[in-house]
Amino acid sequence: MIRYFVCHPTAANILMWAIIAVGLVVLPSLNKETFPKIDLNQVQVTVAYPGASPSDVEEGICHPLEDATDGIGFTKEQRCEARDNMGMLTMEMQEDGDIRQFIDDIKSAVDGIITFPQNTEDPVIMELGRTEPVVTVAITAKNLSSPELKMLAEYYRDHLLALPQVPIVSISGFSTHQLTVLVTPEAMLKYNLSIQDIADLIQSQALDLPVGVLESKDTAYQIRFDNARKTVAELTSLVIINTDKGGEIRLGDIATIVDQFENVEERVELDGKQAALLKVNKNTRDDTITIFDAVKEFVVQENARLPDGTKLTLTQDAASIVKDRLQLILKNAWQGLLLATLALFLFFNYRYTFWIALGLPVSFLGGLAVMSILGISINMISMVALLMAIGILMDDAIVLSESISDEYNHGKTPMEAAISGTQKVARGVFSSFLTSALLFGSLLFMTGDMGQVMGVLPVVLLAVLTISLLEAFLILPHHLTHSLKHSHGKKTPHWRTIFDANFLALRDHFTAFARTAITYRYMTVGIAFALFILSIGMLATGTIKFKAFPDLEGNRLEARVLYPQGTPLAKTEALVEKLIAAARKTQQQFQENESAPLIKNIQVAYSENKDASGSGAHLATVSLDMLDTELRHTSLLDYTWAWRKNTGAVPGIISLQFKEPSFGPSGRAIEIQLSGDDLSELSKASYEIQNWLIGYPGVSNILDDLRPGKPQYKVTLLPGALAAGVDAKMVSAQLRSAYQGAKVNDIYQGREAYEINVKLDSRLEYALADFDDMIIFSKTGQSIPLVSVATITQDRDYARIGHVNHQRVVNILGNIDSTKANTAEVLSDTQKRLFPALQKRYPNLKIYIKGEIQSSTQTNNSIFMGFFLALTGVFLLLSWQFKNYREPLVVMLNIPLALIGAILGHYIMGLDFTMPSMIGFVSLAGVVVNDSILLVEFVKYRVKEGMVLHDAASQAVHDRFRAIFLTSVTTIAGMAPLLLETSLQAQVLIPLVTSIVFGMLTSTMLVLLVLPAAYGVMEDIGFIALTNAEQSIKAAEI
Secondary structure, three states, X not given: OHHHHHHOOOHHHHHHHHHHHHHHHHHHXXXXXXXXXXXXXXXXXXXXXXXXXXXXXXXHHHHHHHHXXXXXXOEEEEEEEEEOOEEEEXXXXXXOOOHHHHHHHHHHHHHOOOOOOOOOOOOEEEEOOOEEEEEEEEEEEOOOOHHHHHHHHHHHHXXXXXXXXXXXXXXXXXXXXXXXXXXOHHHHHHHOOOHXXXXXXXXXXXXXXXXXXXXXXXXXXXXXXXXOOOOHXXXXXXXXXXXXXXXXXXHHHHEEEEEEEOOOOOOEEEOOEEEEEEEEEEEOOOOHHHHHHHHHHHHHHHHHHOOOOEEEEEEOOOHXXXXXXXXXXXXXXXXXXXXXXXXXXOOOOHHHHHHHHHHHHHHHHHHHHHHHHHOOOEOHHXXXXXXXXXXXXXXXXXXXXXXXXXXXXXXXXXXXXXHHHHHHHHHHHHHHHHHHXXXXXXXXXXXXXXHHHHOHHHHHHHHHHHHHHHHHHHHHHHHHHHHHHHHOOOOOOHHHHHHHHHHHHHHHHHHHHHHHHHHOHHHHHHHHHHHHHHHHHHHHOOOOOEEOXXXXXXXXXXXXXXXXXXXXXXXXXXXXXXXXXHHHXXXXXXXXXXXXXXXXXXXXXXXXXXXXXXXXXOEEEEEEEEOOOOOOOOOHHHHHHHHHHHHOOOOOOOEEEEEOOOOOOOOOOEEEEEEOOOHHHHHHHHHHHHHHHOOOOOEEEEEEOOOEEEEEEEEEEOOOOHHHOOOHHHHHHHHHHHHOOEEEEEEEEOOEEEEEEEEEOOOHHHHHXXXXXXXXXXXXXXXXEHHHOEEEEEEEEEOEEEEEOOEEEEEEEEEEOOOOOOHHHHHHHHHHHOHHHHHHHOOOOEEEEOHHHHHHHHHHHHHHHHHHHHHHHXXXXXXXXXXXXXXXXXXXXXXXXXXXXXXXHHHHHOOOEEHHHHHHHHHXXXXXXXXXXXXXXXXXXXXXXXXXXXXXHHHHHHHHHHHHHHHHHHHXXXXXXXXXXXXXXXXHOHHHHHHHHHHHHHHHHHHHHHHHHHHHHHHHOOOOOOOHHHHHOOHHHO
């Protein structure tokens, strides 16, 4: 096959252009995103129970849902959350389950529940994680009321959805739109009507429905009864009562009708103006950047047409950060490729260099074609995989081209040199490919969310390596043949003659070093192992700390406000103003370092806090859209601490958190789960843990999810109430309709849905007095004061009650500044010093560490298992290749020793050892094994020629020095731009590159010096003995 492609005039070029063409065709269709999609494998069941407290929801919603879904196959965890007015069950599936079957099983189980309380709404079942945010369009307008702003938002939503690139648009910033009928207690008494009575009267009069078809001789007519009321004026004029004297009483005579939104606190402001938000999301198959570009163009066009005072603003932009990160990697990839090519040019002529370097883009384009088939997007991880491939791809191409060049220098014709040179190293190169495939394939065993993110990396690497192997064997030799023919007989440039002479001198010096290392082999091996133990000790003692995933800055910051439930809106608004003023003050402190305004805009969302369940006037989130990371010189960490300091102390608040709105794929830094039956005991234990954690430097935003709810009035019927003509059902129904509201029906104006709702008209200043004077209407229509038939007591429930697998739980969450503290150290110290004492005080308490620690532990264990299997596979493969079990140990000895450079590199760079660092080490191991295999092959080759082992080992170093040196130089040159990158977005990549670059520096020395020395030691102890008897190994195999 090799001979055929070398000799055929067009076969190699046809194959090359086919790969390039397929890659270029699929490239535009690949989606772009920051990280690969994480399959949450979670299904959520939501059941609304209006007016219910968390305790009511726990008993009436959570317990039936949990009982019904017990035993569903492939369930990993069952969680239920009881909030005010709502219960939510989340079922998490094991990774090896079928999500479609899982959803069907849950639907069947929920449909079978018949024990939900009255007044609950139908369950809503949805799969989580199917959509992702792209960008939000904020609409602000002067002199528009909230309903008018909502109508404008509906208009723009329809126009955005008309764009073929935009799949999902939702409106937020408003609560339920209602035509609210407010009835005063005096009107109820005057007309002897309860709230529910009035709602029934409206429902009986305000009708719009088809009543049938009238068939005549000539045609058929649709008959429709239309007495609907869809506006305030129409409802006001609706006749609902006739008097004894024939008069008519209209709804407007006994009630006030207002067009409003249900909860005034549910609103959004942008730079001080009320805003409607159009949230643009995408499905997993949609391309983030394509959608963003379409929305951006739409906004620019509409703003050009809009009058002054009305504006569309792009905010919460998740697409630009994707573009910035991918451009960062592309920029460094081109720089690395150029540097690697220049390094090659020092050793080969420009034609030879061009054809060697061309293997990289050809392999990359082939890899992109495979990515398209497998549904893998262009993201930071897949791009890093391509970067990592540079060293390995260069290694194979350099080995092959250097062998061909050597054969040519020994007097063979270009064609003979290409064929024999390729065949000489074919077994070693193919073996290197298989070992690389095994090592990278070990990463396919990664589990958990981190495993899903990083699992893309080995798939892309294996795809690119496979294409590169084809390119190296079938395309490259043909092109090198033509290059040698073209340069045949030409005079070597003077500068290259000088460079070659100096390089040969360097090779001779290194060969002498190798002989010395073999002579003092015990010292050489001992020093190597001492450095290995020192390096491992730096990790074990915490000199170099471990962190699951490096911090990666975005373009947004948030301040999340959490007051006690029942806090008036005015108090929350006052704090929001204080936060905005502090943000502007902080901006002034850092603005001198920036070329553009540091804050693009400030958005305030009332009744929203992603760290607190539920909604209400006690919650708010202040979001800052910051200058793009590629333009910004200010660290968000520095800005956050300054913003917190400028805000100062806030009395009476439960939590005020300053943070980025999302966390990385490794999960939350601090997430501790407490489990037990007694909520008061859980609350006390949680309080102790929070106070303990806040004592560590760098720990912030500590919060749990068990908090007091709103104050409650409990109404209990007195004995004898039934004799007065009232029962529990009647009293509860009248109270519910008065304060929860009695829904009449839903109406539509255009695409917007409204509710007609009847409620008690009670002004805030008179609300308590009106409740004290509340009137209940008996079965006979008699009005009875509530206090005469019931007792009223005050109580307070919890705001949220959480369950995990039927057990009540409390979650403690927090953040850690990685520059001041290490997550693993903080939690390990807490486990040792606090948890034992806690469990003595609370014997029924169970404590679980979740978040980053659990995720990294799960992924690390799977990596170690996969790596162990890969090493076993490499050992067996090499045993088959070398026909013994001893020489593979010499080759594999360099794998753990490669950690020396990786760990020391992190110490020099001041970095934590992270998951990407481990991935970099696996990549490094692939290159080290490849070089070691070929070195051992050449040792055996020289032994076959009659050399003793010691001389054969030093001669193999002499023979392989140029190829190993070139591999190291090109790999380091290819990675150097990323290692020196100062962008904040490169923080996730620098640990990986550090492992490869520093590991390559030390591994080059190890392969060239320690491996021959180890060979010598093993021969001394009789472990290895190579003689001319191994002539039975065919030359063609070498």
